[in-house]
Amino acid sequence: MSSLPRRIIKETQRLMQEPVPGINAIPDENNARYFHVIVTGPNDSPFEGGVFKLELFLPEDYPMSAPKVRFITKIYHPNIDRLGRICLDVLKDKWSPALQIRTILLSIQALLSAPNPDDPLANDVAELWKVNEAEAIRNAREWTQKYAVED
Amino acid sequence: MSQQRETSNGTDSTASSTAGAQESATSSWNSDDFECPVCLQSSLYATRLPCGHVFCFLCIKGVAVHDRRCPMCRSAIPPHFLDHPKMIDGHQYNCARRGTMDGYQWYYEGLNGWWQYDDRTSRAIEASFQRDDKVCVLHISGQEYAIDLEQMMQARLSDPMRRRRIKRDLVTIPNKGVAGLSIQDHPSSANNTNA
Numbered sequence: 001m002s003s004l005p006r007r008i009i010k011e012t013q014r015l016m017q018e019p020v021p022g023i024n025a026i027p028d029e030n031n032a033r034y035f036h037v038i039v040t041g042p043n044d045s046p047f048e049g050g051v052f053k054l055e056l057f058l059p060e061d062y063p064m065s066a067p068k069v070r071f072i073t074k075i076y077h078p079n080i081d082r083l084g085r086i087c088l089d090v091l092k093d094k095w096s097p098a099l100q101i102r103t104i105l106l107s108i109q110a111l112l113s114a115p116n117p118d119d120p121l122a123n124d125v126a127e128l129w130k131v132n133e134a135e136a137i138r139n140a141r142e143w144t145q146k147y148a149v150e151d
Numbered sequence: 152m153s154q155q156r157e158t159s160n161g162t163d164s165t166a167s168s169t170a171g172a173q174e175s176a177t178s179s180w181n182s183d184d185f186e187c188p189v190c191l192q193s194s195l196y197a198t199r200l201p202c203g204h205v206f207c208f209l210c211i212k213g214v215a216v217h218d219r220r221c222p223m224c225r226s227a228i229p230p231h232f233l234d235h236p237k238m239i240d241g242h243q244y245n246c247a248r249r250g251t252m253d254g255y256q257w258y259y260e261g262l263n264g265w266w267q268y269d270d271r272t273s274r275a276i277e278a279s280f281q282r283d284d285k286v287c288v289l290h291i292s293g294q295e296y297a298i299d300l301e302q303m304m305q306a307r308l309s310d311p312m313r314r315r316r317i318k319r320d321l322v323t324i325p326n327k328g329v330a331g332l333s334i335q336d337h338p339s340s341a342n343n344t345n346a
Contacts (some may be wrong), residue, residue: 006290010192059297
């Protein structure tokens with residue numbers, strides 16, 4: 001019986017008409033609240049060259065509550081755990097209904113450029129990022145090549 | 152007075168340029184042009200928070216249920232603001248009686264009287280009524296409602312016990328106001344004849 005709010009329709013249209021560079025979000029054929037997302041690794045980051053798949057779901061009370069977003073592609077990042085869950089304030093207590101799918105995905109892209117090991121989710125990754133950043137970045141590059149680069 | 156008006160519309164560059172005359176007067180500015188950052192439609196019963204940011208009255212009311220802060224800048228929404236909101240277009244304009252069709256309008260029951268539905272919802276219900284739909288589902292103030300056109304009831308989908316009677320009646324009947332904006336209430340904002 002549920003219907004799709006005008007806001008979701010409008011956001012979807014705008015994402016198609018004016019896509020964000022390096023970000024691709026396409027609604028699922030059968031569920032307009034579920035988006036297949038691709039984020040390319042930012043230049044000058046250990047994720048450069050990688051193509052990362054994510055899933056984004058707009059809950060029933062969106063935009064009063066935040067979209068649920070998860071990495072599907074494995075990624076070595078201090079704020080993303082092995083299940084792909086993302087530690088990002090705008091997805092939690094800093095969510096505001098004035099934010100949008102577009103702004104959230106831009107924040108995630110920015111998180112790839114600027115990992116924050118002081119606010120970790122994947123603890124062992126964050127630990128290494130703090131004590132030996134060079135090695136952590138090497139790992140991140142390796143994982144990017146291994147899991148996020150298509151042959 | 153409201154320097155933030157332009158920035159509050161970060162998603163729509165065309166509207167922010169039309170708001171360039173902000174220094175002169177609000178009367179040159181039509182709230183219909185303004186996209187509400189919550190519903191992404193032209194703002195309906197546009198309301199300006201003390202911080203200067205503008206939203207549909209029903210949108211900011213829906214937001215405040217979850218979080219009493221401005222969605223744009225996170226400043227607190229004062230406790231009684233939504234009982235006496237500051238309207239952009241003035242109270243008389245907002246409460247103007249508009250029969251959507253042959254002199255009728257849609258109403259929902261409140262304490263001691265009937266509220267007129269907001270214009271957007273009213274048009275949607277009328278469209279369903281004209282199509283002989285039994286039920287239509289609408290989004291009002293951040294909630295989903297089933298409007299049952301056989302029983303003439305509205306019910307909140309997330310809480311079906313919250314039911315109200317509805318009716319289609321003449322636009323001229325006595326009513327309480329529009330969508331929670333009371334006709335009795337005359338805040339200082341009614342100085343804009345922008346309609």
